[in-house]
Amino acid sequence: MYGLADCNNFFVSCERVFAPRLEGIPVVVLSNNDGCVISRSNEAKAIGIRMGQPLFQASPLIRRHGVQVLSSNYALYSDMSHRVMTTLRSLVPAAEVYSIDEAFLDLSGIPTGELSALGRRIASTVRRHTGIPVSIGTAPSKTLAKIASKLCKQYPKLHDSCLMYRPEDIAKVLRTFPVQDIWGIGRRHGPMLRGAGILTAGQFVQAREEWIRHRMGVAGLRTWKELRGEPCIGFEHTPPAKQQICTSRSFAAEATDPDDLRRAVALFTAQCAEKLRRQGSVCSEVQVFIATNRHRPELPQQYANRILSPPTPTDSTLELTVLAERALRSIFTPGFGYKKAGVILSGIGPRAAVQTSLFDPSDRGRQTRLMKALDQVNGRFGRHTLVTAAQGFDPVKTNRNHVSPNYTTSWDELPEIKV
Missing domain, CATH: 3.30.1490.100 (DNA polymerase, Y-family, little finger domain)
Known part of the structure; x- marks a missing residue:
């Protein structure tokens, strides 16, 4: 069995760890130069702010609803990610870091009946150790685990852990799950599938294997098999070298x-x-x-x-x-x-x-x-202590008008507690 630990609204959650006043209010984090929205709290999503929306387009909603706007603080987010991943590795046999806010978990050898409770324990431990809320999806394949983690965010009654392994439960979920939201489908194949009348993951897995191979190649066939409960994407104990x-x-x-x-x-x-x-x-x-x-x-x-x-x-x-x-x-x-x-x-x-x-x-x-x-x-x-003459010492000028302190990576910006 595979697990996926997905940090909820990660950049916003990192900011809330050190600024509890942001809890319960709409918050957005912006990209470089305060250009576009790259992270939203649930409250910001509810009022209609879109992911990737330029700041100038979102400004009317921001003013109307008193949205808290923050510049990206990647030094803070990277450090908090390291803390989350370190905690995950201490709780499972192995963890594969997939992105700054996601990690696959190797849950092989753990009895199926214990996996749901284990997911809740992992989520509560990560929250207690780091302050970051996470959703744990568990399923027979990585692609299904991705879907299970999304269900955690949609249904609070799951208490941050969704175990999806019985064929009838998987079929029920796939029946209504949008095909474009499947991990591995992407922008390239999404329009093609919708044009062929395949709108849900359930319809996708019912397609013929030969059709999938012909239209989507080996990668598409692998996703098709993963959704049918056949693990085709192995667990990588050491991250592969980047190809670009x-x-x-x-x-x-x-x-x-x-x-x-x-x-x-x-x-x-x-x-x-x-x-x-x-x-x-x-x-x-x-x-x-x-x-x-x-x-x-x-x-x-x-x-x-x-x-x-x-x-x-x-x-x-x-x-x-x-x-x-x-x-x-x-x-x-x-x-x-x-x-x-x-x-x-x-x-x-x-x-x-x-x-x-x-x-x-x-x-x-x-x-x-x-x-x-x-x-x-x-x-x-420290970075850029020794540089080439071509790049010089002056940093590239960027707009970061709403940046928070580097709470965990700078001695001069450590949080202060007044007693």
């Missing part, structure tokens, strides 16, 4: 100066390279993209990107920064105001598998030692 690494950011104001964009792209490249080294990988492709503000149609619009490859797959910040700067120069067009930029590393593989060329212009051993020293300095004294 991206760092992107929206700017506080449209960037027209190429030097500002160059510094931002250099910073994004350094952050990507750090993640690449952390997982012991190298990349063979660097993509840089820049985009204007699509919410301002009265301004000239452009989206441009360029992909370049190093002579040898690398994890060196210096080599990748040179490529990223070259790519940026080739796509930057004067006269446009760019609102967003990003760097994507792809063609990722293990560092140990790299075969260098006899004519490689770089000293690989020296680059490796230099990057190791860079990571050690920044790990000990």
Whole structure:
């Protein structure tokens, strides 16, 4: 059996841990630059604020209902996620972190009759240790466990734990569960299935296996089997290496100066390279993209990107920064105001598998030692203590007008208790 622990309205819940005054009132957390809504309390959902809705569109509802608006505080959310995952690992045989607010639980060997109570115990323990509410869904496959966790949020009488294993119970749930909400269906297959008259998960599992394979391939067939109670997605005890690494950011104001964009792209490249080294990988492709503000149609619009490859797959910040700067120069067009930029590393593989060329212009051993020293300095004294000259020390300017303190990651912002 598989479990899924899903933190409820995670970013909002993190804020409420340190600000109890936010309990019971509508709260939203915004994306970078306070652009769009990325987390909503149940109260905010009830008044009609949509996920991903731009702040300017939601402003009338926010003013009318006195919604508390907060800027994203990813340092806080990451630390709280680590605390939740650590607690989960102490309660089950193994936990597989799926995202910042979700983890699959390995419940094999535990008697079925004990799983519902175990789910409630896990939810109450996580809430007691971290302050974060979680929903525990338990089922014979990961995809069904995802559905079970959603039911927890819809039906409070389940008390944060939904065990779904009997075929008749599964069939009853799938009969009305929207097909577009199935894990693994996504935006690509959802419209196709609805166009074929398949609107619910129940209709999906009744489709012929050959039709599913022909229209959706192996991935769709795997989802189809998972919904029928046949586990096809194994439990990963160690997270797989990322096959693509991206760092992107929206700017506080449209960037027209190429030097500002160059510094931002250099910073994004350094952050990507750090993640690449952390997982012991190298990349063979660097993509840089820049985009204007699509919410301002009265301004000239452009989206441009360029992909370049190093002579040898690398994890060196210096080599990748040179490529990223070259790519940026080739796509930057004067006269446009760019609102967003990003760097994507792809063609990722293990560092140990790299075969260098006899004519490689770089000293690989020296680059490796230099990057190791860079990571050690920044790990000990704080991120961006040691940087490349291209990125400089000035941070990318962003709008964070409603940000909360870093309660758990900064000595200067620890909560204060007045007695």
